[in-house]
Amino acid sequence: MSDHTPLLEARAIGKSFLGITALDGVDFTLHRGEVHALLGENGAGKSTLIKILTGVYQRDNGTIRMDGEEIFPASVADAQALGIGTVYQEVNLLENLTVAENLFLGRQPRRFGMVNKAEMRKRSRELLSRYGLDIDVDALLSSYSVAIRQIVAIARAVDLSGKVLVLDEPTASLDSNEVEMLFDVLRKLKAEGLGIIIITHFLNQVYAIADRTTVLRNGRLVGSRALEGLPRMELISMMLGRELQHITRDHHAADEKVAPSGEAPIRFENFGKRGSVDPFDLEIQPGEVVGIAGLLGSGRTETAFLLFGIDKADSGTATIDGKPVQLHSPESAISQRFGFCPEERKTDGIIGDFSVAENIALALQARDGWAKPISAKKQKALAQEYIRSLDIRPADAERPIKFLSGGNQQKAILARWLATNPRLLILDEPTRGIDIGAHAEILRMIERLCAEGMSLVVISSELEELTAVAHRVVVLSDRRHVAELKGADVTADNIMHAIAGPTKTEAA
């Protein structure tokens, strides 16, 4: 084997689910002794690619070669036998077993048919000492920190597979010391010639540990580049797309004169929660769309959770019309006439088996309290009204909502909140996973609502979308509000600069 043969080489990988393309002709090459960061926003296809490489899914087209020979990983165990080991962020080892039991589950050393505990203990200690870990291997895994669990998981995966190590968001719940400890381990493995694929959304960490990056966007390959000498700005634009500059923003020019002034009716001051989002100030005028931009994990959704009372702020105040209000639960936010369409529509938004009418009536019912039930007849009338005005298809109020397309489900959730006549509507990724036609309709609807005087907060990773609808854009990075862009300054370039900006010096 020459050193020029890639360790793992995927060519033109394609995969679709129920007719929806998740990956389209993606190439990926990993060399020995390389740490390779796989980057992209939600839905870019990172996890689909990883699952194909690790045997969870099988590819529809393309080839995967390992050391030059084509492989077809059919299951996780199969991929492991081929030399590809995976460490997932959450689903991982077993907390109810000891460290040693976790390391040797399924392959315990045996003597006379019995598990040889002394041998297992000895070998566990030897294995972990190579990672600089000297811990009691007879203690339960749950008694150790996440960082140590990760290293135990890595030790197991490397011991089992030994050629390629895939790490899916390994640092998401680690503090900076622990990240450094993990990176030391990765550097050591890299020096031993292992190929490491890492998925993370912390760009600082990408620059700190990775040699190369491959960026995916909407299931397609954007590019694969060496990180050395790659400007941060360019990396961000690869992740978020660069065709955005051409979008016309004629409505912003018109908005300059409408730009509301005076006392803001909804005002958050020094609002924040430790470990979630640093305290921020935010004012929202009636008839204004405030966009929230930032990379995955920058605190976008966390901001929405704070505004809607899902997470309780531990600092700051919220005032409406000059009066302080408590936002300690979604219920209290609803009583202030707030509405929230969450990012995970299928799990957090719709109730799949309920009809369209029931789903629409839900928020109204919650506001009125359960003592005053909305009659089926009223529900139906309400649903019909919104089915007509929002053009929800099929126009059947009785159909279980799970049978509707993503775009129509999103419209029904919008209708749910519109029925409560909200003052502030928070939309988290309102157009994710819906088709182009519905996409445009939802953007038009946002414009119409704000023209009617409603305040909206729109969170989106599509810069195009933000620049099209938002009067103002708040930019987040590393769980902080780092910039606020207004009027003509709301451009994709400015947003990307703001995302890259505050940490640019560190990276250089």
Place this chain on the structure above:
Amino acid sequence: MMNSRNLPFLATLAIFLIAYALCTMQFPAMFSTRVMGNLLTDNAFLGIAAVGMTFVILSGGIDLSVGSVIAFTSVFVAVLVGKLGVHPLVAFGLVLIMSTAFGAGMGLMIRFLGIPPFVVTLAGMFFARGAAYLISTESVPISHPLLDAIQGFYLRIPGGGRLSALAMLMLVVFAAAIIIAGRTRFGANVYALGGNQQSAELMGVPAGKTTVEIYALSGFLSGLSGLAYTLYTSSGYSLATVGIELDAIAAVVIGGTLLTGGTGLVAGTFLGILIQGLIQTYIVFDGTLSSWWTKIVIGILLFVFIALQRGIIWYSNLRMSRGGGKGALGGVA
């Protein structure tokens, strides 16, 4: 090192020792090998069934069919031996094969049809009870020289106690189970499945095979328990041992095994059986208490233990969230 997972077991041990000490303070005669020997004999069939239940619960499941399988086994053996003149050993072998296959069948349904264990074994409970009624609704007496020999056999233990064949059988089953749970790959897989089935499968635990084996083992031990019950009562009766699976579950939980699976010890179940036996013995010694007090005390103990387990989980979560990461980092060389 002291694991928090052994805490419920130690708590049970402490409760048993304190309770036994209190009992002997009131009735000194209770502190004798004779009482202990009888306690083991009287609870042998329950203990054997509870061992199977321990494996099932450790894996995160439940087996409600135990009592019905015991009744079926006992009435089936009684009819075979008492009415049809089949040799007891042949009948024993046959019935153990049947009960094991029955358990394996339930395991297959749980695994491959994806039906929750509660529902499958509930169906199994009705099925086995119905089959027992079908054979006979009468109490069928059973007598055979071999059975008489087994019933009459005992080892003398110092202090005048007798260790009966049934008590020995239970002790052997417990000893074997402790080794299987703690020292075999099968045992490790049971704990792994109970901890998190998805993780266990990703780590290569053969979940299907293990699930079938677990319920087959519970079926086998239910059958064995049925044989012990037949020997204990010298008869087979299809109305017997109704709800005995709940006593077995109680013994497992009192013994410190988490009902959610993944944590517990077979030895804990043995303590759970001893505690139940101790309460019954105390009531016999007292002579004035209604035997229903057994149920009341067991009810209270269950509440105490579930609260204790919650408390331990709550405490360890609290400890982890309170800078557990930093603390554990200290362990890094």
